[in-house]
Amino acid sequence: MDGMTLPNADAVIARAKQGDPVALEALYRAYSGPAYNLARRICRTTEDAEDVLQETFFEVCRSIRNYRGDGSIWGWIRTVTSSKALMRLRRNKYRVTDDLHEDHAPGQNSSIALRMDLESALDQLTDTARAVVWLHDVEGFTHEEIGTQMGKTASFSKSQLSRAHQRLRLWLGEEAMT
Amino acid sequence: MSTQHLTMDQLLAVRDGDRSEPAFAEAHRHLGACPPCQQELDRLHQRTARLRSLATLAPVTDQFPAVRARLHWEASHSRRRKLASVGVAIAATLLLFVAGDHLISPPALDAEQQLETAMTRSQLLEQQLREWSSGSRVVDGQTAAVVIQLEDRIAALDRELSQSASREASERLPHELALWQQRVGLMNALVEVHVTRASNVDL
Structure with missing residues (x-):
């Protein structure tokens, strides 16, 4: 991904580390799209996702000197983004009882297939479950990484993913296994 | 199974x-x-x-201007804090320098060494002023008036220094030393004005 979205990534990163504003903007232009997408998939609203995007790149610009180049630059920015997005979730107290409320979708215990589309089904998951599904199945974070970012264990992440898939399977109207 | x-x-x-x-x-x-x-x-x-394969969601607004503004704000505040602490350090150094003879009676630098020290300090303060002025800042009227007075007095000292070469060698060194030391004091006051925006500098 680095090569596709940011030509001469190494040179741009080196300049960004020196505080070159043009290089910092180049990083933003290259990675704000995927970073926003990640933030938006975790956050409920576009406003929250845009705040997370701003927080992420403010942090990236301030801390780029600490980026050692061990992994890809997108891998680093992605971790900053998910961390900021999860922080935003925690801050939004309106969903503080998240883990206790798993019944956003009606009839989740019913055998009647609801046949939602995937976007709607994803949206019906709890914030935590949705974040785990996205971080693990789409972004490729390990359960250990997700557990750490959430202040929980890898087992917590695994269990959230499993329950989320059970619900998605039901809400998407996939054939029930007997 | x-x-x-x-x-x-x-x-x-x-x-x-x-x-x-x-x-x-x-x-x-x-x-x-x-x-x-x-x-x-x-x-x-x-x-x-x-x-x-779900659709990639794109931000509605460009967040980079806000990021840039926050970085700029943070940098200017950090610079201001740094300059303020440098100003205090220089003021303390100058106080020691000026009062040193009375306080600790050092084994006295000779006049040439003192002149060199004063010139170096003056250059350091000039550099700080250049960095400070590079950001085209807005100052209030009173501050601007104080700055102008200080700069006029520094300009007058510079004229005297440029004419000092015509003096006798025996008079020249102590005269230039006195002028450079005054210049350091004025430059220090100028830095302080810029740092604190104070308008009550004792002229």
Whole structure:
């Protein structure tokens, strides 16, 4: 991904580390799209996702000197983004009882297939479950990484993913296994 | 082989190749002989692929101007704090320098060394002023008036220094030393004005 979205990534990163504003903007232009997408998939609203995007790149610009180049630059920015997005979730107290409320979708215990589309089904998951599904199945974070970012264990992440898939399977109207 | 179908935990473990999951090997064996579970695993793979192919969402507004503004604000505040602390350090140094003769009676630098020290300090303060002025800042009227007075007096000292070469060698060194020391004092006051925006500098 680095090569596709940011030509001469190494040179741009080196300049960004020196505080070159043009290089910092180049990083933003290259990675704000995927970073926003990640933030938006975790956050409920576009406003929250845009705040997370701003927080992420403010942090990236301030801390780029600490980026050692061990992994890809997108891998680093992605971790900053998910961390900021999860922080935003925690801050939004309106969903503080998240883990206790798993019944956003009606009839989740019913055998009647609801046949939602995937976007709607994803949206019906709890914030935590949705974040785990996205971080693990789409972004490729390990359960250990997700557990750490959430202040929980890898087992917590695994269990959230499993329950989320059970619900998605039901809400998407996939054939029930007997 | 177990007759029970695989749980979601087991299906996910197989999908992710997670061998740390208990009964991973048994689940793998079960799959080979259980078409419904194989079908369920296929669905899980398909669901994951569909998740990955969901539309990419794009931000409505460009956040970089806000990021840049925050960085600029942070940098200017940090510079201001740094300059303020440098100003205090210089003021303390100058106080020691000016009062030093009375306070600790150092084994006195000779006049040439003192002149060199004063010139170096003056250059340091000039450099700080240049850095400070590079950001085209807005100052209030009173501050601007104080700055102008200080700059006029520094300009007058510079004229005197430029004419000092015509003096006798024996008079020249102590005269220039006195002028440079005054210049350092004025430059220090100028830095302080810029740093604190104070308008009550004792002229």
